[in-house]
Amino acid sequence: MATDTITQRVANRDLAIPRYSTRISRIVNARPYRSTIGAAVATHRGRMILLAAPPLVWLIALHIGPIYQMLKISLLSSYPLQHGQAATFTLDNYAVFFSESLYFSPLIRSFIYATAATATTLVVVYPVAYYVAKIVKPSSRSKALLLLLLPFWAGELIRTFAIIMLLANRGAANVFLRDLGIIDRPIPMLYTPFSLGFGLVYLVSLYMLLPLYSAIDKIPNHLLDAAADLGAGPFTRFRRIILPLSRDGIVSGCCLVFLTTIGVFATPMLIGGPTTVLFPETISGFFHGASDRWPVGAAFALIMLVTALTTAGIFMRLVGGKSTKLM
Amino acid sequence: MSRPIDRRTTLQLLGAGALAAPYIVRPKPAWAQSKTLNITTYDKFLPQEFVDQFQKDTGIQVNIRLTDDQGKQYNLLAAEGANPSTDMVTVAGHRYSQFIASDLLQPVDTGKIPNWKNLNPAYQDAPWARVNDNLWGLPILAGYEGLAVNTQYVKDPQSWEVMFDPQYKGLTSYIVSDFMTITMQYLGHDGDFVTYTDKPEMAQKATNEARDFLIKHKDMVRKYYDAGSEVQQMFINEDIHLAHSWSGPAAKLIADGHPIKLSVPKEGTFGFVYTLNIVNNAPNAENAYKFIDAILASPEVGASMTRQSGFASTMAGVADVLTEVERAATTLPQDQVERIVFFSSVNRDMKNEMIDKATAEVKAA
Numbered sequence: 001m002a003t004d005t006i007t008q009r010v011a012n013r014d015l016a017i018p019r020y021s022t023r024i025s026r027i028v029n030a031r032p033y034r035s036t037i038g039a040a041v042a043t044h045r046g047r048m049i050l051l052a053a054p055p056l057v058w059l060i061a062l063h064i065g066p067i068y069q070m071l072k073i074s075l076l077s078s079y080p081l082q083h084g085q086a087a088t089f090t091l092d093n094y095a096v097f098f099s100e101s102l103y104f105s106p107l108i109r110s111f112i113y114a115t116a117a118t119a120t121t122l123v124v125v126y127p128v129a130y131y132v133a134k135i136v137k138p139s140s141r142s143k144a145l146l147l148l149l150l151p152f153w154a155g156e157l158i159r160t161f162a163i164i165m166l167l168a169n170r171g172a173a174n175v176f177l178r179d180l181g182i183i184d185r186p187i188p189m190l191y192t193p194f195s196l197g198f199g200l201v202y203l204v205s206l207y208m209l210l211p212l213y214s215a216i217d218k219i220p221n222h223l224l225d226a227a228a229d230l231g232a233g234p235f236t237r238f239r240r241i242i243l244p245l246s247r248d249g250i251v252s253g254c255c256l257v258f259l260t261t262i263g264v265f266a267t268p269m270l271i272g273g274p275t276t277v278l279f280p281e282t283i284s285g286f287f288h289g290a291s292d293r294w295p296v297g298a299a300f301a302l303i304m305l306v307t308a309l310t311t312a313g314i315f316m317r318l319v320g321g322k323s324t325k326l327m
Numbered sequence: 328m329s330r331p332i333d334r335r336t337t338l339q340l341l342g343a344g345a346l347a348a349p350y351i352v353r354p355k356p357a358w359a360q361s362k363t364l365n366i367t368t369y370d371k372f373l374p375q376e377f378v379d380q381f382q383k384d385t386g387i388q389v390n391i392r393l394t395d396d397q398g399k400q401y402n403l404l405a406a407e408g409a410n411p412s413t414d415m416v417t418v419a420g421h422r423y424s425q426f427i428a429s430d431l432l433q434p435v436d437t438g439k440i441p442n443w444k445n446l447n448p449a450y451q452d453a454p455w456a457r458v459n460d461n462l463w464g465l466p467i468l469a470g471y472e473g474l475a476v477n478t479q480y481v482k483d484p485q486s487w488e489v490m491f492d493p494q495y496k497g498l499t500s501y502i503v504s505d506f507m508t509i510t511m512q513y514l515g516h517d518g519d520f521v522t523y524t525d526k527p528e529m530a531q532k533a534t535n536e537a538r539d540f541l542i543k544h545k546d547m548v549r550k551y552y553d554a555g556s557e558v559q560q561m562f563i564n565e566d567i568h569l570a571h572s573w574s575g576p577a578a579k580l581i582a583d584g585h586p587i588k589l590s591v592p593k594e595g596t597f598g599f600v601y602t603l604n605i606v607n608n609a610p611n612a613e614n615a616y617k618f619i620d621a622i623l624a625s626p627e628v629g630a631s632m633t634r635q636s637g638f639a640s641t642m643a644g645v646a647d648v649l650t651e652v653e654r655a656a657t658t659l660p661q662d663q664v665e666r667i668v669f670f671s672s673v674n675r676d677m678k679n680e681m682i683d684k685a686t687a688e689v690k691a692a
Contacts, residue, residue, distance in 0.1 A: 080405035105691045168564035188497060190566055191550040270557075274548040277690040285687055288398025293683075 067305070074298035093299035103282060107304065110279040111311070114262040117200040121208045121257050122250065124201065129212035129249075130242070134221075145213070152206045160267050163199045164190060167271075191273035199271045200261050207256040215249025216242070251320040255312045262308045279304055364614040367392045367400055368417040370556075372468065372601070374631035381621050387614050395554050397422045404431045404606060414609040415618070418464060420455070420599030424672030425679075427458050432604045434461035439616045442623035450600070450641045455669055464602030465619045467629075468575070468638035471598040471667045472505055473589045475558070475577035480568040487513045487592045489569060491544045499547045500561055501571035504686045509571060510537040513594050520678035521671045530677055538685040542692040551690060562587060574657070579637030582656040591663040598667040600641065633657060 027033055041047050073079050074094070076087040097103050128148070136144045151159065166172050169186040177183045189195055219242060227237045265280040272278070283304070286297030366373070370393050378389050392413060394400050400416045404426075418426050426432050437443045443451065450456070450466040476484060481495070487509060490499050508518030516533035517523060523530035549567050552558050555576030561567045562580055577589040603622070605615045622628050622642075629642035630649050639657045646654060 080402060080408075102688050102691045164560070164564075169566045170564045186565070188549070188566070190564075269553065272550075274545055274551055274690075277551075282687060282691065285683065285690075287402065288396050294402070 067302075070298045070301055073295055074302055076295050079294045079298075093295045094303070096296050097300060097303055103300070106277055106279040106282045107307070109276070110262050110304070111307075113196065113200065113276070113278060114258050114308075117197060117204065117261045118254050118258045120197070121201050121205050122254060125205050125208040125253075126212060126250075129209055130216050133213050133216040134219075148209060149206065156203060157266060157270075159203060160199060160270050163195065163202065163271055167195050167198070190271060193273070193276055196268055196272045196276045199267050200264065203264070203267060204257045204260050207260055208253040211249040211252035211256065212246065213249075215246040215252075219245045247320065251316055254319070255316060258315070259308055259312055262304070361611060362386055362614075363388045363390065364415070364611050364618055365390045365392065365413045366415040366417075366603075366618075367394050367403075367413045368415075368603070369394060369601075369636070371635040372417060372632060374628065374635060377622070377628050377631060381618060384621070385614075385617055387617065389618070401426065401429070401431070405429060409608050411606045411608055411610075414606055414611045414615050416604050416606055417467075418602050418604050420601070421597075421670040421675075423455070423463070423602065424458060424675055426604070427463055431607055432463050433607045433609070433612070434463055435465065435605065435619075436616075437462065440465075440620045440623065442620050445623040445626075445643055447641050447643045453600075455600075455672065456602070458672060464604035465622065466600045466641040467603050467622070468601045468632055468636060469598065469641055470574040470601075470638040471591065472509060472596045473572055473574045473577060474569065474592050474596075475562070475572040475580075475587055475589050476569040477562060477565070477567075478586045478588050483588070484569070484590070485593055487594050489592075490571065491547055493547075495568055496547055497549050498568040499570060500550050500552055500558060500567045501548070502553060503541070503551050503689050504682050505573075506571045507534070507537050507541065507682055507685055507689070509594075509596060510540055512596070514540060519597060519668070519671050520674045520681075523677065524674045527677060530681055534681045534685050538688055541689050545689075545692065574639070575637035577637065578656040579635075582634070582637065582653050589659075591659060591666045593666070595666040595668060598669045600669070601638070 028038065037047060037050055041050050075089050075091070077090045077092070078085065078087045081087055132141060132144045132148070154162075164171070167189040168174070169188065169190070171190070173189060174183070174186040177187070223241055223245075224237055227241055232240065263280055264278075265284065268276060268278045269281060279300070283297050283300045286293045286300065364387050366389060368391060373391065378391070381387070382389055394417070397419050400418070401422065403413070404411055404416065416426075416432075418432070446466065450469075452462070453466070456462055456464075456466065474484060474487065474489070476489075480498075481489065489495070490501070490506075511518035511533055514533075514536055516537065518537075520530055523533070550557075550561065552561070555573055558567075558570050558572050559576050559580055561570070562577075562585065572589070574589060577587055580587045581589065603619065605612050609615060626640075626642055626644035626648050629640035629645040630653075632638070633640045633645060633649065634653060637657065649657075
């Protein structure tokens with residue numbers, strides 16, 4: 001029936017007629033929609049629930065679910081359970097962290113590396129983001145961004161091995177310096193705090209670049225021109241206009257880089273040295289060490305999660321201002 | 328004109344799907360053998376040509392899942408319980424008894440393996456392999472914890488002491504948990520904890536001494552590693568000059584022509600055997616038996632395993648198939664062979680707990 005539309009059917013049931021834009025109206029009145037979602041759920045509220053279900057299921061199943069499972073394991077006396085074995089709930093696994101001082105060092109070390117990597121990435125990437133957003137011609141901007149993003153098309157492990165080939169005793173950097181006659185024996189660069197710091201900055205710089213570029217790009221050029229006309233020098237323009245107006249990008253970039261860096265696992269294992277063991281490696285030891293203590297590992301993982309999120313939240317509130325929502 | 332899908336039809340379809348789901352996703356019972364075999368093993372342990380030939384001969388599809396760590400296999404099997412997703416796993420000697428005690432493996436019925444006779448007699452019924460009156464897997468490769476040195480920089484060391492020699496500061500590497508047991512031996516203790524049964528104080532004291540010794544000499548270390556490929560890479564890049572190494576990765580470097588020498592120092596070391604085991608409740612156990620029998624059918628298979636992994640084969644007749652270089656890379660002088668003690672299955676829980684904790688402490692220091 002040509003007039004058999006959703007709106008008419010709703011009206012016939014004495015329900016409020018939902019107001020849709022022309023485009024949405026076209027969708028909800030189309031036969032595929034009416035014969036599926038529209039047929040299954042006749043009310044506006046029902047349709048909203050149906051539409052919200054996929055993202056909610058995604059969020060719960062893939063994000064909250066694993067964390068809930070980790071929380072549950074962290075409270076068990078034993079896991080995985082052997083045949084016929086029963087587990088009881090306990091807080092002992094959390095107590096391990098607070099009763100053994102040796103676990104503080106890797107956590108503190110993780111925070112120091114994550115903070116240093118975040119600060120370094122900000123300092124290194126900010127001029128690059130500014131250059132692409134404000135100096136490069138608009139017609140070439142996409143190409144410049146593409147060029148910067150190119151290395152990130154390769155996976156984390158491949159880029160880590162690239163660092164190994166660059167910094168090893170027989171790697172590109174040492175060979176280059178030796179060929180120039182600057183050194184006669186290789187400089188140990190790999191498996192040191194330097195290689196780990198370098199690797200972390202290289203691996204996470206994308207997470208700083210994109211938010212910064214987005215924020216700086218939005219700053220109107222006429223503000224900068226007006227400030228220059230009024231006699232503001234480059235540093236004053238940066239301090240009074242660019243920096244405050246790119247604050248959202250700085251906060252987002254720093255939080256992304258910090259949270260990514262503090263949980264990074266494979267890279268420190270591959271390019272870190274004996275003095276750079278970070279907390280994720282300590283946690284992994286509980287999962288695949290011979291004594292298999294999953295609950296302690298799960299408790300440590302949650303301790304790290306809560307500590308990292310709290311730190312990021314405090315940072316967002318301090319730097320992003322009171323208007324910044326923590327979660 | 329086709330009938331439009333109305334709400335009733337939609338609900339009927341959803342209902343039918345929900346009812347059918349348990350039948351679609353339910354696990355197959357153990358008796359429902361398929362033409363599939365799922366194996367979890369280390370990289371370079373099973374030669375691809377052999378696997379291809381086995382698939383061609385039997386029509387059984389072999390799916391290989393690679394692992395680099397015993398703990399990952401153990402955790403996977405423990406978590407999957409009675410419905411394992413793998414039929415076979417590769418267990419290292421030091422975890423053998425743990426897998427058996429946790430009811431994760433099934434005993435091997437050698438009567439179902441006509442070629443069992445082709446296994447080197449030393450491994451056919453070895454004392455370490457028989458637990459609870461049963462054999463639990465096919466020994467495939469044997470190795471030991473050796474001292475590997477770059478011969479261009481280190482000359483013929485006789486003792487583990489060289490790992491703490493200040494002239495090699497920042498040029499050594501080891502797996503902390505493995506080297507902890509060797510350090511205990513070096514310091515005059517029992518690194519395998521066999522004599523510490525019911526003596527936890529004595530064991531803890533010995534462990535702490537080794538731990539403190541390693542922390543004191545931390546500046547000797549370039550990197551703590553985990554996988555054999557890492558130590559190979561460090562030797563090739565000359566980031567290290569000497570290391571504690573499993574015999575396989577070091578022997579592979581030697582066979583490939585790198586200036587590496589592998590030895591067993593005078594204080595001795597530990598040996599281990601990798602076994603290919605059938606998992607308890609494995610859905611394709613009969614296919615696993617066929618696979619084991621096929622491995623033992625020809626010494627060429629064992630030789631390929633040795634060529635790829637660097638570990639010594641457990642199969643009879645393999646030495647005759649290897650080249651002189653390959654034989655030399657995987658062979659030790661008799662006096663050094665006698666210094667190898669195989670990991671025991673006694674007192675593992677105490678050892679695992681103390682070594683794991685000490686390992687974390689060394690890394691955190």
